[in-house]
Amino acid sequence: MRQVSESILKERKSRVLHAVIHEYIKTGKPVGSSALEKSYKFNLSPATLRSLMAELERDGYLTHPHTSAGRIPTDAGYRAYVDSLIELQRLAVEEEDRIKKEYEKKTKEIDSLLSQTSKILSGLSNYTGFVMAPKAKHNEIRNIELIQISGEQILVVLLTKTGLVKHKMINICIDSEDLYELKQFLNNRLRGLSLEDAAKRIIVEVQKYQSKQQEMFKLAGYIGNVIESIQDDIYMNGASNVLGLPDFNDFETARCLMNLNEHKDRLIEIVGQNLEVPNIKVQIGGECSSELKDLSVITTSYSDGNKTVGVLGIIGPKRMEYEKMMALVNSVSKIVNGFLLKMGEDNDD
Amino acid sequence: MRQVSESILKERKSRVLHAVIHEYIKTGKPVGSSALEKSYKFNLSPATLRSLMAELERDGYLTHPHTSAGRIPTDAGYRAYVDSLIELQRLAVEEEDRIKKEYEKKTKEIDSLLSQTSKILSGLSNYTGFVMAPKAKHNEIRNIELIQISGEQILVVLLTKTGLVKHKMINICIDSEDLYELKQFLNNRLRGLSLEDAAKRIIVEVQKYQSKQQEMFKLAGYIGNVIESIQDDIYMNGASNVLGLPDFNDFETARCLMNLNEHKDRLIEIVGQNLEVPNIKVQIGGECSSELKDLSVITTSYSDGNKTVGVLGIIGPKRMEYEKMMALVNSVSKIVNGFLLKMGEDNDD
DNA sequence: TTTAGCACTGTTAGTAATTGAGTGCTAAAA
DNA sequence: TTTTAGCACTCAATTACTAACAGTGCTAAA
Numbered sequence A, B: 001m002r003q004v005s006e007s008i009l010k011e012r013k014s015r016v017l018h019a020v021i022h023e024y025i026k027t028g029k030p031v032g033s034s035a036l037e038k039s040y041k042f043n044l045s046p047a048t049l050r051s052l053m054a055e056l057e058r059d060g061y062l063t064h065p066h067t068s069a070g071r072i073p074t075d076a077g078y079r080a081y082v083d084s085l086i087e088l089q090r091l092a093v094e095e096e097d098r099i100k101k102e103y104e105k106k107t108k109e110i111d112s113l114l115s116q117t118s119k120i121l122s123g124l125s126n127y128t129g130f131v132m133a134p135k136a137k138h139n140e141i142r143n144i145e146l147i148q149i150s151g152e153q154i155l156v157v158l159l160t161k162t163g164l165v166k167h168k169m170i171n172i173c174i175d176s177e178d179l180y181e182l183k184q185f186l187n188n189r190l191r192g193l194s195l196e197d198a199a200k201r202i203i204v205e206v207q208k209y210q211s212k213q214q215e216m217f218k219l220a221g222y223i224g225n226v227i228e229s230i231q232d233d234i235y236m237n238g239a240s241n242v243l244g245l246p247d248f249n250d251f252e253t254a255r256c257l258m259n260l261n262e263h264k265d266r267l268i269e270i271v272g273q274n275l276e277v278p279n280i281k282v283q284i285g286g287e288c289s290s291e292l293k294d295l296s297v298i299t300t301s302y303s304d305g306n307k308t309v310g311v312l313g314i315i316g317p318k319r320m321e322y323e324k325m326m327a328l329v330n331s332v333s334k335i336v337n338g339f340l341l342k343m344g345e346d347n348d349d
Numbered sequence C: 001t002t003t004a005g006c007a008c009t010g011t012t013a014g015t016a017a018t019t020g021a022g023t024g025c026t027a028a029a030a
Numbered sequence D: 001t002t003t004t005a006g007c008a009c010t011c012a013a014t015t016a017c018t019a020a021c022a023g024t025g026c027t028a029a030a
Helices: A002-027 A033-039 A046-059 A075-083 A093-102 A110-125 A176-190 A195-210 A214-228 A239-243 A251-262 A264-272 A322-347 B002-027 B033-039 B046-058 B075-083 B093-102 B110-125 B176-190 B195-210 B214-228 B239-243 B251-262 B264-276 B322-347
Strands: A128-132 A141-150 A153-160 A165-171 A234-237 A281-284 A295-303 A308-317 B128-132 B141-150 B153-160 B165-171 B234-237 B281-284 B295-303 B308-317
Touching: A002 A033, A002 A046, A002 A075, A033 A046, A075 A281, A075 A322, A110 A128, A110 A234, A110 A308, A110 A322, A128 A239, A128 A264, A141 A176, A141 A214, A141 B141, A141 B153, A153 A214, A153 B141, A153 B153, A165 A214, A165 B165, A176 A195, A176 A214, A195 A214, A234 A264, A239 A251, A239 A308, A239 B251, A251 A264, A251 B239, A251 B251, A264 A295, A264 A308, A295 A322, A308 A322, B002 B033, B002 B046, B002 B075, B033 B046, B075 B281, B075 B322, B110 B128, B110 B234, B110 B308, B110 B322, B128 B239, B128 B264, B141 B176, B141 B214, B153 B214, B165 B214, B176 B195, B176 B214, B195 B214, B234 B264, B239 B251, B239 B308, B251 B264, B264 B295, B264 B308, B295 B322, B308 B322
Parallel strands: none
Antiparallel strands: A128 A234, A128 A308, A141 A153, A153 A165, A281 A295, A295 A308, B128 B234, B128 B308, B141 B153, B153 B165, B281 B295, B295 B308
16 A cells, blocks of 8 residues: 555656646746646646655756746756657648658769758757768678779779778779779778778788789889778757847857867767667766766767667757657658668669 | 138048047947047047037038937948958968968869858958858859769759759650760750750750650750759858857847848849949948848959859958958958969860 | 645845046136 | 147936736635
8 A cells, every 4th residue: 555655756856847847848937836736737836836846856857047936857857858759740641741742852972961950850859850871891892893084093893782982092003904903903802891890901901912012012002092091970940049049048059069060970979879770869068978967969870780880860859759769769760761772772773 | 722721621531530440449439529539539629529420420421329429430431441451451471371271171172162261351350251152053064964873863963164963853755875965965965054045055955865865955945944954052150250240239130130140042033133333342230131230241253264163252241340341351352363263274274 | 746836035126326537618717 | 721629419228116927835615
């Protein structure tokens, strides 16, 4: 009996927490006891709500901007709220259809798929959308082309299984027959390897040529460098959306957001941590990085059918409609999954 | 006699204007008559300076934020100031050396040259640097490669004389011999044409094939689309620098800057206007675009040895050290000229 | 356990007084 | 004729004070 009544109390307390956060997200103003009583049917008086809120404050979920103000959620409060949204609210069907329609102009290249996805995320959320491309190092090589541009310029074009295309110009004098031979050789030995492995392998493989053909060796070495230097890529859109938010008046955060936009590597570092996380992950305030202390990040990973290859999500204010945004991120990731799967199948011929 | 004394007066007036602007740029606060008297040796009393400033205000070069405040420059004031900086102050030699050193990690690819240049501009100015790539449509085709990836995927790689490389995946089933033939054909007919002309020509040229080979015709058409869809590119860095400026507290401008960062096409539109302008050009306030009403843009064009091909410069606050920045933009453009010239020569073998 | 009542607290907004930097104007000095 | 000193004036910025108000915590009664 004690058990039951205790759990009912707990249940009610958490309902109050939810209500406060929900209301705060909606209005942006600290939530007072009477406002709560009016907007939600607890059948409790403001006084009771007050004491419950005081408890929640003691527990660390709510806080006061000052004595005579209503409550606002702490990061821990948001966290508890988000954690309890276990069952992701599915987007209404027509909503999901709308997203799919956005993809109508479909493409076979992963670049544009991802950059489009980032735009869609930003457009539908009205926050900042991002998509991190499949981890470069894990990409498997599909093709290496060596194109002789002039007597001393070679264009290296690298194509991976996920559809990534990279190119780099190299200055070297090399005989066109040697070039052809090298190309065959590289393709035979490297196809199917991850970029990481390929870069290592190329050094080993090419030793055999060293004595035979100085220039070929050199070129192969360069190509190794090219492969090694391929960086992870990330697409980001809608940073200005967040700047435009009504309750956004902190220049520091603005600058930080702009910085992330300019230094993608830092952004990659931050969101890259979530690559191995299977579900939707919400990071509130400084949970992922102190720079983002006034923002929240919702991420999920996407896969190519076999394993997770990248991360996508949105960055928005802490005061955000988590349910909706989580559902959005979830939906988009599923759609991307679908596309990648199809692209993979098409490539397997 | 009257003439001479009049010109002396004018001379003095303009010295006052310069002093006010200079001081305002330094301090960021409205400049009063006594502050002026202290910091600059006019050998005039505050009262006299006051009346001179009043004249300058009547002439439209200065203004008052309010009755009892000092003077700040109007856009026209800045304009007169900038116009009078005819003789560009040369950067100190060691400064110029420093810039050159930044380019040490030299590369043959225009992409990285330009993106590096933009970073250098931003780094040395502490404002926003940008470099607009050579006008896409005017680029001359150097090479078209068609690489068969799988039975139904062709990777088109396009290389221009300025070193631009673009690629695009196309889905089509085509015989590899036909592919080779098409490649030869395209290279013969399109090499040396501008992208603009090439896109037009391809449609004409390919008609002949139409009856003969349906698929080849289709592919050529696609390639035409690819060529046509190549957009101008622009590199931009250091927008967050501007956001961090002490006297920068206007969210609207921040958002605008961020928008430009995200919608490069708009930025291209704005700075592209200055492609045909030979010298350093300074646009103050809304002179180039109403969005930038609180910023100034310093641009100059750069050339590949024959003709101007692109634009580079910096975006900063109106209150900016124009002399120094103009010198910087000037130096950098000269260095880029040098590189492009060298790249062009290397390519002419 | 819940609630009404009440004293208390801190923010906000509004008003008034004060200060100070800087102006324009005028009349005297150079 | 030009420059300067002097003075009255203006307006933003600061400070101080007040009243209104929203919301709390606590207590005692339901």
